[in-house]
Structures are given as structure tokens and as C-alpha cells.
Amino acid sequence: MRKLTVALALLAxxxxxxxxxxxxxxxxxxxxxxxxxxxxxxxxxxxxxxLKVYREVCASCHGLxxxxxRNLVQPGGPGFSDAEARAIxxxxxxxxGPDDTGEMFxxxxxxxxxxxxxxxxxxxxxSRFGGALPPDLSVITKARSxxxxxxIGLLDFFRQYQEHGADYVYALLNGYEDxxxxxxxxGAQAWNRYFPGNRIAMVPPLSDEQVxxxxxxxxxxxxxxxxxxxxxxxxxxxxxxxxKRIGFQVMIFLIVFAGLLYFxxxxxxxxxxx
Amino acid sequence: xxxxxxxxxxxxxxxxxxAAVGAVGTAxxxxxxxxxxxxxxxxxxxxxxxxxxxxxxEGQIVTVKxxxxxxxxxxxxxxxxxxxxxxPLAQLPDPQPDQExxxxxHDQWLVVVGVCTHLGCVPLGHQGDYDGWFCPCHxxxxxxxxxxxxxxxPANLEVPTYEFVSDxxxxxx
Amino acid sequence: xxxxxxxxxxxxxxxxxxxxxxxxxxxxxxxVAYPTPRNLNYWWTFGGIxxxxxxxxxxxxxxxxxxxxxxSAGAFDSVEHIMRNVNYGWLLRYIHANGASMFFLAVxxxxxxxxxxxxxxxxxxxxxxxxxxxxxxxxxTAFMGYVLPWGQMSFWAATVITNLFSAIPLVGDAIVTWxxxxxxxxxxxxKRFFSLHYLLPFVIFxxxxxHVWALHVVGQxxxxxxxxxxxxxxxxxxxxxxxxxxFGLICFFILFAWFVFYIPNYLxxxxxxxxxxxxxxxxxxxxxxxxxxxxxxLRAIPSKLGxxxxxxxxxxVLVFVPWLDTSKVRSARYRxxxxxxxxxxxxxxxxxGYLGAxxxxxxxxxxxxxxxxxYFIHFLVILPLLGYIETPKPLPASISESVxxxxxxxxxxxxxxxxxxxxx
Numbered sequence: 001m002r003k004l005t006v007a008l009a010l011l012a013x014x015x016x017x018x019x020x021x022x023x024x025x026x027x028x029x030x031x032x033x034x035x036x037x038x039x040x041x042x043x044x045x046x047x048x049x050x051l052k053v054y055r056e057v058c059a060s061c062h063g064l065x066x067x068x069x070r071n072l073v074q075p076g077g078p079g080f081s082d083a084e085a086r087a088i089x090x091x092x093x094x095x096x097g098p099d100d101t102g103e104m105f106x107x108x109x110x111x112x113x114x115x116x117x118x119x120x121x122x123x124x125x126x127s128r129f130g131g132a133l134p135p136d137l138s139v140i141t142k143a144r145s146x147x148x149x150x151x152i153g154l155l156d157f158f159r160q161y162q163e164h165g166a167d168y169v170y171a172l173l174n175g176y177e178d179x180x181x182x183x184x185x186x187g188a189q190a191w192n193r194y195f196p197g198n199r200i201a202m203v204p205p206l207s208d209e210q211v212x213x214x215x216x217x218x219x220x221x222x223x224x225x226x227x228x229x230x231x232x233x234x235x236x237x238x239x240x241x242x243x244k245r246i247g248f249q250v251m252i253f254l255i256v257f258a259g260l261l262y263f264x265x266x267x268x269x270x271x272x273x274x
Numbered sequence: 275x276x277x278x279x280x281x282x283x284x285x286x287x288x289x290x291x292x293a294a295v296g297a298v299g300t301a302x303x304x305x306x307x308x309x310x311x312x313x314x315x316x317x318x319x320x321x322x323x324x325x326x327x328x329x330x331x332e333g334q335i336v337t338v339k340x341x342x343x344x345x346x347x348x349x350x351x352x353x354x355x356x357x358x359x360x361x362p363l364a365q366l367p368d369p370q371p372d373q374e375x376x377x378x379x380h381d382q383w384l385v386v387v388g389v390c391t392h393l394g395c396v397p398l399g400h401q402g403d404y405d406g407w408f409c410p411c412h413x414x415x416x417x418x419x420x421x422x423x424x425x426x427x428p429a430n431l432e433v434p435t436y437e438f439v440s441d442x443x444x445x446x447x
Numbered sequence: 448x449x450x451x452x453x454x455x456x457x458x459x460x461x462x463x464x465x466x467x468x469x470x471x472x473x474x475x476x477x478x479v480a481y482p483t484p485r486n487l488n489y490w491w492t493f494g495g496i497x498x499x500x501x502x503x504x505x506x507x508x509x510x511x512x513x514x515x516x517x518x519s520a521g522a523f524d525s526v527e528h529i530m531r532n533v534n535y536g537w538l539l540r541y542i543h544a545n546g547a548s549m550f551f552l553a554v555x556x557x558x559x560x561x562x563x564x565x566x567x568x569x570x571x572x573x574x575x576x577x578x579x580x581x582x583x584x585x586x587x588t589a590f591m592g593y594v595l596p597w598g599q600m601s602f603w604a605a606t607v608i609t610n611l612f613s614a615i616p617l618v619g620d621a622i623v624t625w626x627x628x629x630x631x632x633x634x635x636x637x638k639r640f641f642s643l644h645y646l647l648p649f650v651i652f653x654x655x656x657x658h659v660w661a662l663h664v665v666g667q668x669x670x671x672x673x674x675x676x677x678x679x680x681x682x683x684x685x686x687x688x689x690x691x692x693x694f695g696l697i698c699f700f701i702l703f704a705w706f707v708f709y710i711p712n713y714l715x716x717x718x719x720x721x722x723x724x725x726x727x728x729x730x731x732x733x734x735x736x737x738x739x740x741x742x743x744x745l746r747a748i749p750s751k752l753g754x755x756x757x758x759x760x761x762x763x764v765l766v767f768v769p770w771l772d773t774s775k776v777r778s779a780r781y782r783x784x785x786x787x788x789x790x791x792x793x794x795x796x797x798x799x800g801y802l803g804a805x806x807x808x809x810x811x812x813x814x815x816x817x818x819x820x821x822y823f824i825h826f827l828v829i830l831p832l833l834g835y836i837e838t839p840k841p842l843p844a845s846i847s848e849s850v851x852x853x854x855x856x857x858x859x860x861x862x863x864x865x866x867x868x869x870x871x
Contacts, residue, residue, distance in 0.1 A: 024730075038709055066527045070319045100329075112319035135721075139527065142712060143720035150801075160709045165717070196730070225536070235722075239537045246538070248707025253299055254701045259696040260292040267285055268686045296693075306535035310510050315532040 025194040027146050028171030031226070033163050035233060038248070041241050042234050045215055047078035050231025054222045056211050058137065061129070061202075064115040066138035067235050073111070076241035085111060092116055131186055134200035138210060141165030141229070165236065166229040168194065173225035176204040207254040322447035324439065327383065335399040337388060339444045344388035344396055345434060346407070347444075348419060355381055357405065358419035365423075368430045372419040375433050385444065386420040387434050392427035407431070453480065477663055482681035483688045484669035486850050490560040491667070492695030493553050495688075499696055500550045501655060505648050507543040508592075515595065517641035519634040522597035523722045541711040547589050548714045549703050551737035554582060562768075563789055565777030566668040572769040574661040577654060579765045584651045586738070591644040593735060597637060598719030603732045605632045605640070611745075614752040631725060671849050672777025673842055680846035731806060739803030740796050744822070746807045747815040757819065764826045771826055773834025781840040785833050792825050 003078040007265075017033040044210075051072070052066065069089035080088070089109035094116060097104035118134070119125035126133050133164075135143075145164040148156065171194045179191035185199055192200045206221045213219055234240070323340045325347060330336050335348045350358075358372040376384055388407075390397050395411035402408030403424065404417035414425030421430040436446040454475035456462045465471055514533050516525035529536035558578070561567055567575035594605045609626045613619040628635030666675060675681055682688070706713060714736060718729045734742050744761050748754035764771075777787040794816050802815040843849035 066320065066524075066531060068316070070315070071531075073485055074315070112316075139720045143717050145717040157710065157713060160705075162710055162712060171408045243537060243541075243708055245712070247704065250704050250708060251701070253295075253302075254697055254704060257292075257295050257299060258694065258697040258701065260288070260295055261690060264288055265690045265694050267288060268690050269682075307510055309534045310536060310539060312511065312534055314514075314528075314534060314536070316528070317532075338765055371668060 024147070025192070025196050025198060026171075026175070027148075028164075028194055030167055031163070031170055031229075033054075033166055033230065033233070035159065035230070035240060036163050038160055038244060039052075040244070042076065042242070043230065044079040045217075046227050046230045047234050048080070049213055049215070049223075050077055050227040050229070050234075053206075053211050053228040054137070054215075054231060055206050057224075059118065061118050061125075061134040062234060063117040063136040064138050065117060065136050066114070067238075068112060068114045068268075069109060070111040071238055074238065077238060080229075082111075085196065089113060094177060096196040129201050134202065137232055137235065140235045141233045142168060143236075144168045163233065166233040169229040169232055170225045173206055173228070174222060300444060322445055324443060324445045326443045328442045332382070338446075340387075340434065345400065345446055346384075346386050346388045346420070346431075348384040348386075348399070348418075348420075350382050350384055354405065354418040358417060358421075359419065361421075367422050368428070370421060370430055372421075375419050375421075375430070377438060383444075384418070384420060385433060385436055385446070386431040388431070390414055390427055391422065391429040391431065392425070397431075477684075478689075479588055479683065479685040481663065481684035481688075482666070482675065482678070483684050484667055484675055484680060484846055485682045485687075486669050486671060486846050487667065487688070487691075488670050489691075489695055490556065490563075491669075492692045493557040493560065494662075495692035496553050496699050497550070497557060498655065500546060500553055501648070501651065504543060504546050504550060505652070507539050507546065508645070508648065510539055512645065515641075517638050519637055519723070520595060520809060522595060522637060526596045530675075536770050538707070541707045545703065545706040545711060545714065547592060548706070548735070548737065549699070550585065551589070553699070554585060555737070558582070558765075559793060561668075562792075563779045563786075564668055564670055565672050565772065565774075565779070567769045568672075568772060568777050569769070570665045571661075571668060574658065574665060575769055577658045579762065581651060581654050581658060583762060584647055584654065586726055588644060588651065589735070589737070591640040591647070594637065594640045595644060595813075596719060597719040597723045599723055599729050600716045600719040600732065602723035602725065603728055604734060605636060607732065609681075611755045611758075612802040614755040615753070623763050633725075633794070635837055668777060669846060670778060670780060671843055671846060672781065673846060673849075677847075733804055735799065736804075739801075740799035741801065741803070743799040743803035744814045744819045746803075747812065747819040761819075761822060768826065768830070771830045773831050774837065774839070775834070776839040776842065781842055782833075782837055783840065786838040788825065788829055788833065792822070793820050795825070 007049045033099055034040060034046065054062075060260060069085050072078055072085040072088065073082055075243075085204075092109040092113070092115070093106045094109045095104055096107050099105050117125075119128065123135060141163075146168060150162075161196055169218065172192060175192045175194040176190055177193055179185050179198075183191070189199045189201055190203045191198055207222050208221055209219050211224060213223075217223055289362075295441060295443035321344075323338060325338050327330065327347070327349075330347060330349045332349050333351045334374055335346055336345055337344045340346070348354075355372070363369040363371065373381075375386075388396050390409040390411065391411065392412055392423050395406035395409050397409040397414070397416060399407055404415050406418045406420060406423075407416040408414070409416075409427065412426050414427035415423045416427075416431055417423050419430075420433075422428070432447050439445050454465075454472040456465050456471065461471065511529065514525060514529045514536065516522060526540065529540050531537075533539075561575065561578070590604070590608060594601045609623055609632065612626060613623045615622060625631065626636070627633065628639060671677075715734065716735075718732075721729075733739070741758050741761060745754045745758040748757045774782060774785065776782055779789055799815065799818050799822065802811050802818065805811040807815075843852065
């Protein structure tokens with residue numbers, strides 16, 4: 001059994017290898033995210049729309065295993081009420097058990113449950129995509145980036161730019177195009193400007209008017225991509241708002257304390273230099 | 275010398291202010307180190323459990339797990355309820371009428387945390403001198419209402435917060 | 448060295464205790480009365496900063512262990528659990544992860560300060576060698592800590608670095624298998640790295656005590672590199688050095704907080720947010736920034752054994768610096784030639800760091816070879832020769848004279864005149 005697993009896994013990598021060749025895709029453009037910069041916060045409505053896109057489009061192939069329904073209620077997130085989050089959870093069937101007779105059973109989701117995986121295990125998921133594995137999206141915006149070069153990289157230190165992953169997700173979802181004339185790709189793959197190696201096993205997932213928005217936002221691929229990228233920035237860093245808020249307090253404290261220490265130091269050393 | 279005194283005061287104030295700010299900062303930095311040991315968000319989320327009561331026959335006690343502890347759900351017989359209610363409060367080390375320990379209209383259901391109030395062992399059901407629970411660790415006897423009757427335990431078995439979601443199911447926590 | 452005052456407890460209970468275990472007297476002589484050269488500049492605050500950083504890493508590490516699961520199936524999940532569920536877990540983990548970088552930043556400043564002011568020279572050779580040992584221990588600890596989140600970079604860093612030992616002739620492969628506890632990096636490797644990552648900081652703590660002890664035996668060096676001659680050359684450690692170190696520390700913390708709260712993943716690699724996959728190597732594997740110069744040296748040599756030897760030699764050569772430097776003068780302030788070579792060395796090291804982050808191909812490899820060669824030439828050729836070639840500038844007669852001259856040169860020259868009132 002173990003040997004078989006290893007053999008299958010090997011086969012899977014061989015199949016997936018051309019997709020994962022060590023090439024880089026085109027450099028994504030930077031977007032104006034509401035959560036950029038030292039005071040940037042998430043846009044609640046955007047996160048709610050992004051969740052809707054994830055649930056209706058991405059979730060059939062991509063997991064979100066680190067996110068529990070209770071996270072939808074927590075401060076700094078999409079800002080659902082307790083009742084709304086319970087209702088969303090109850091729309092999912094969660095496998096629980098074993099019960100008193102030793103059988104697993106299905107029940108409606110609760111706040112403490114996590115988003116269910118798209119397949120019971122990795123092999124089942126791979127087999128659906130000819131060996132390619134749709135990655136879990138929980139931390140995807142921290143697991144993807146792009147080279148900005150030395151100068152921009154240094155500049156990013158000062159302007160605190162950390163949104164490379166969201167840029168990439170947005171660009172990727174908008175990056176489908178026809179392959180160059182001299183390139184042939186097989187039917188199960190698509191050509192994406194921003195994907196490393198360009199051959200991507202994910203065929204274009206979004207189309208205009210695919211997901212219904214109730215807040216009047218445009219129902220376009222561009223907007224869907226933007227919203228789901230923002231949503232995934234939140235899933236990767238759910239405490240970002242608390243982090244920046246506490247960070248501001250810490251900075252103020254440190255600067256005041258440093259000032260006091262500076263004057264104390266001057267007073268203490270006044271004698272020593274005489 | 276007046277200026278020297280003023281200088282000294284200003285200097286002392288600066289030293290005290292600096293030290294005070296430093297102390298406040300240290301205290302604030304210690305809090306996350308302490309708070310990280312409190313129950314985390316995933317533990318808090320599991321704080322409620324729903325239990326279906328239909329499979330529990332009269333006279334039976336089942337144990338369910340809630341917050342990592344056993345909870346006894348006792349489907350009491352008429353006799354057990356009467357026994358509990360007939361006991362004069364004066365005889366109890368921790369006086370509490372049975373009516374206060376069950377939900378009104380659901381007199382047959384007693385729900386208690388299955389942790390002896392002495393030192394945390396799990397008492398055995400349908401044992402002891404009072405037909406309730408008996409703790410094997412240090413010999414505490416509880417009655418059919420989960421009240422302490424004899425032994426070193428200081429208090430009755432705790433009734434957790436719970437509610438009847440329907441006639442046949444409860445949510446603990 | 449004689450202190451500025453001795454510790455004599457007034458309190459009866461304290462005096463009783465002190466006669467039986469003079470620990471307060473020891474603390475007093477080490478951290479209160481301890482004579483500090485009065486001309487120290489802010490580069491000297493990094494010793495104190497490093498001590499604080501060690502404590503920060505120890506404390507955050509100990510609490511992270513309360514939530515971390517050292518298994519190949521559980522490590523990545525438990526780190527995400529810390530980031531999401533544990534109260535302030537994200538803060539503790541980001542402090543610990545960025546703290547490692549800040550620790551190395553401080554230690555590099557500390558090392559280059561020592562090189563500039565000749566702090567390794569007689570009588571501070573043992574102090575310096577203890578420092579090199581601390582540096583090695585830090586590298587081992589940081590490397591093993593980086594493996595623990597069990598992301599792609601963790602896994603492949605562990606694979607590549609442990610494979611360095613396979614370069615050893617005859618027994619290399621056996622050693623690597625022994626390090627792994629299997630035939631590849633796997634759960635046994637993770638568990639032993641976790642154990643050692645917890646142990647080594649306490650070893651570091653012990654060696655730091657020796658380092659501080661050795662420092663207090665020979666006394667601090669100073670920017671003029673001349674010996675302390677009288678009490679006039681020094682000030683008591685408390686409050687003078689204490690408050691100056693505190694100011695330096697808080698300024699350092701501002702930079703630290705910038706990373707932790709605003710760009711916590713700036714110094715990390717995105718691939719480490721992908722769970723470890725033993726079947727697929729990331730396209731470009733790079734170590735953390737603080738290992739890059741050594742990584743460049745490793746890759747510069749076109750032979751497996753040669754690269755490993757060169758990398759370890761680049762650290763080992765530091766042990767011999769006290770004897771490779773033949774100059775009688777300590778501080779680069781009075782060594783016009785050495786001062787220039789010092790800055791060249793610094794630029795070479797930064798250049799090696801840059802090249803370590805680049806793919807090992809084309810011009811990058813040639814540049815890395817040139818810089819590697821220069822690195823060794825600096826220590827093995829330039830340093831010994833300079834002592835004979837260079838004519839040092841005249842040294843000041845004493846530290847206090849140097850301080851007075853500096854302040855007399857300032858516009859408020861009158862203030863520098865010794866006034867009896869202020870010296871009391």
C-alpha cells in the first residue's frame with residue numbers, strides 16, 4: 001500500500017513537472033489595496049463579496065482548511081453577525097463521528113467547524129486534475145510573491161508594502177490569454193501570463209455575471225478577482241488589523257520612551273564630559 | 275542655590291518619568307506572555323455541546339464530554355426524584371432544593387458536571403449510601419440530585435449552564 | 448579592575464545574606480560600580496542589545512513551545528494554529544521569527560565594531576574567541592529554528608545544510624544518515640532539531656556568561672583603543688552605561704517593531720508558507736539573509752568538499768584574527784591604512800550577501816569567487832602585512848585627555864574647563 005502511494009506520488013510529480021518548471025511568470029502590477037500601509041484596514045463589504053466568490057467558484061477545487069466559520073465573526077474580519085455566520089455554517093454538511101455504532105455521519109456545520117475540504121484527501125483531489133494539486137488557499141497570499149528588484153525591495157521596507165501575494169492572485173485570475181502561436185498546450189491546461197511556466201492546470205475559473213452581488217458592485221471578472229484576492233489576504237493574516245493597531249501604540253510608546261531616555265542620558269552624562 | 279534646587283527637582287522628575295514609562299512598557303510586554311496560556315480561540319469555540327436525550331432510558335445515567343470534562347445526564351425515576359425532594363435541607367452540608375438543580379418541567383433530567391468538588395476525581399454513578407454518586411478517591415457520597423451528603427467534598431456537583439433546545443435535546447454551555 | 452565604590456548593605460537581613468552568598472556584591476561590582484571607559488560610543492551599546500535579544504528569543508521561544516507540535520504532520524498546522532487561535536500567538540511568533548534577524552543584525556554590528564576598534568587584540572583574545580563560538584552557536588540555533596515550521600524552505604534548507612556533511616571523505620554519508628535518523632530529512636530530523644533548538648540557547652546563555660566574565664576581567668576596549676589608566680578615564684556602569692544602553696536598545700526596538708508590526712514577512716521567504724513537500728524542490732532556494740555571505744562562499748568553490756571547507760574556514764579564520772593582526776595599535780582611528788581596508792571588507796561582505804541571494808550562474812559566480820578570494824586575502828595577507836607597513840597616528844596620552852580634547856574642540860569650549868562645583 002505504501003509502495004503504491006509512493007509510486008502514485010512520483011507519477012503525480014512527473015505529470016505535474018512541466019507545470020512546475022523553474023520559470024517565472026510575468027510580473028504582476030501593484031494594486032491599490034485598502035489594507036496596504038501602516039493604517040490600511042480590510043474593507044468589510046469586499047471581504048464578504050470575496051467570501052461569496054470563494055464559496056461559489058473556488059471552493060469546488062480549493063480548500064480553506066485553516067478558516068473556521070467562527071472566524072467570519074471575529075473582529076478585523078468580514079464582519080458577519082453571529083447569526084449570519086451560523087447560517088453560512090449550517091449550509092455545509094460536515095463529516096463527524098464516529099457515532100455510538102462506530103459510523104461516521106454528516107451533520108450541518110457549526111461555528112467551530114472549518115470550511116470542509118474539496119476532497120477527502122490529497123490523492124482524491126489530484127486524481128480529479130490529472131495529477132495537479134489545487135493548493136489550499138488559507139495562506140496563499142503569503143505563499144506567493146514576485147521579484148521586485150533590489151531598489152524597489154528596499155523602498156518597500158520604508159513604505160511597508162506587503163501585498164505581493166494579493167497582487168499575484170488578482171493578476172493570475174485576470175491573466176488568461178491565448179498561448180503564443182508556436183506553442184501547443186493540451187486541452188486540460190490553460191495559458192496564463194502570470195503563472196510560472198505559463199501552463200496552468202486551472203482553466204479560467206471566472207466569467208462576468210457569474211456571481212451575484214447584492215451591494216451593486218460590478219459583476220465582472222476584474223471585480224471578482226479583486227474581491228477574492230482581498231478575502232484571501234484576510235484568510236492568510238486574520239489578525240492584521242489588530243497587528244497594525246497595536247503596532248501604532250507600540251511605536252508611539254517607543255518614541256516617547258526613547259525621547260525620555262535621550263534626555264535622561266544627557267543629564268546623567270553632563271558631569272562625565274566636564 | 276535656588277537654581278540648583280530647581281535643577282535637581284527637574285532632574286528627579288525626568289528620572290522618575292523615564293522609570294515609570296519603562297515600568298509601564300515592561301508590564302504591557304508581559305501581558306501577551308501571560309495571556310497566551312489562557313484558552314485559545316479554538317478551545318473557546320468548542321465550549322458548547324448538543325446532546326440528544328431520546329436514547330437515554332429512565333433510570334440510566336450517560337456521560338458526555340464537555341470542555342474536556344465529563345457531564346452526567348441522569349434520567350431519574352419517580353422514586354429518585356421523590357427521594358431528592360423529601361430530604362430536609364437542614365440535613366445537607368450545601369443546602370439547595372432539588373427544584374433549583376433541574377429545569378422546570380423537566381424534573382426527570384438532572385445534568386451535572388461529573389467532577390467531585392473535593393479534588394477533581396470522577397464519581398461513580400448509582401453508588402454510595404444515597405443512590406446517587408460515590409467518589410472512589412476520598413469517599414464522598416452524593417444523592418440523586420447530585421448534592422453532597424457525606425465525605426470530604428465541600429459542595430454539590432456543579433450544574434453547568436445548559437438549555438433545552440427541544441423537549442428531547444439540550445445544549446450544554 | 449577596581450570599581451568606583453563597593454557594595455555595603457545597610458539593611459540587616461541583606462547584610463546577613465550577603466555574608467553567606469555575596470551575590471548582590473557581585474551584581475553591584477559587575478553592573479553598577481563596574482568602571483566603563485568614558486569615551487564609549489553608541490556602537491558599544493550592541494553588547495547590551497544582544498543580551499536583551501537573547502532573553503527576548505528565550506522567552507518567546509519558551510511560550511511558543513507550549514503550542515508547537517514537533518511532528519511532520521503537525522508542525523505547519525500548529526504554527527498556523529499559533530498565528531490564528533492562540534491569544535497574541537501571531538505577535539509572539541512574529542517577534543521570535545523577526546527577533547532572529549534582529550539578533551543577527553546586532554551581532555554583525557557587534558563583530559564589525561570589534562574589528563574596527565581592534566577589540567580582539569591583547570589582552571582580549573579569549574573574549575574574542577568566545578564571541579566566535581557564540582556566533583557559531585547562534586548560526587546552528589537559527590538554522591534549526593528555521594526548520595521547525597516545516598515549510599518548503601525549512602525542509603530544503605535542512606536537506607541542503609545537512610548534506611554539507613556528506614562532503615566529508617569516507618564517513619560523510621554515514622554522518623548525514625545519522626543526522627537525519629533516516630534516509631531523508633523527515634520526522635526524526637524535525638524532532639532532534641526541535642530538541643536541540645531548545646537546548647542550544649541555554650548553551651549560548653552559558654557562553655555569554657563566560658563572555659561577560661572575560662570582558663569584566665580585562666575591561667572594555669574603547670574607541671581610542673588605549674588602556675584605562677586611572678579612575679578619571681572611567682565612569683561607573685550605572686547609571687552612565689545603563690541609561691546609554693537603554694537608549695540604544697529602545698532605538699533598536701523601534702526598528703524591531705517596524706518589522707514585527709508592519710512588515711513581519713519582509714525578511715521571510717514566501718515558500719515557507721507552503722507545507723514541506725519532499726518530492727519537489729522550490730525553484731530558487733535561498734537561506735535567511737544572515738547566512739547569505741556564507742552561502743555565497745559555499746557556492747563560489749567549484750568542488751563539493753572545497754565549498755564546505757571554504758565556508759567553515761571563513762568563520763574559523765576569525766579565531767586567528769588576534770594573531771593575524773600584527774599591529775601594535777588597536778583602534779582603526781589611529782590606523783589610516785587599516786581603516787580603508789576595514790571598509791572594503793565590509794563592502795565585500797555585503798557584496799557576498801547580495802551574491803548569495805542570486806542564482807549561481809554566469810557573472811554572479813565569477814563575482815562571488817573574486818569576493819571570496821578577497822575575504823581570505825584580507826585576513827591572511829593584508830592584516831599581517833599592515834602591521835609592518837602602516838605608520839599609526841599618535842595615540843592620546845589617556846582616555847580622559849582624548850575626551851577633553853574632543854569637547855574643547857567644540858564651540859562651547861568654556862564648558863569643557865573643569866569646574867570644581869560640578870565634580871563635587
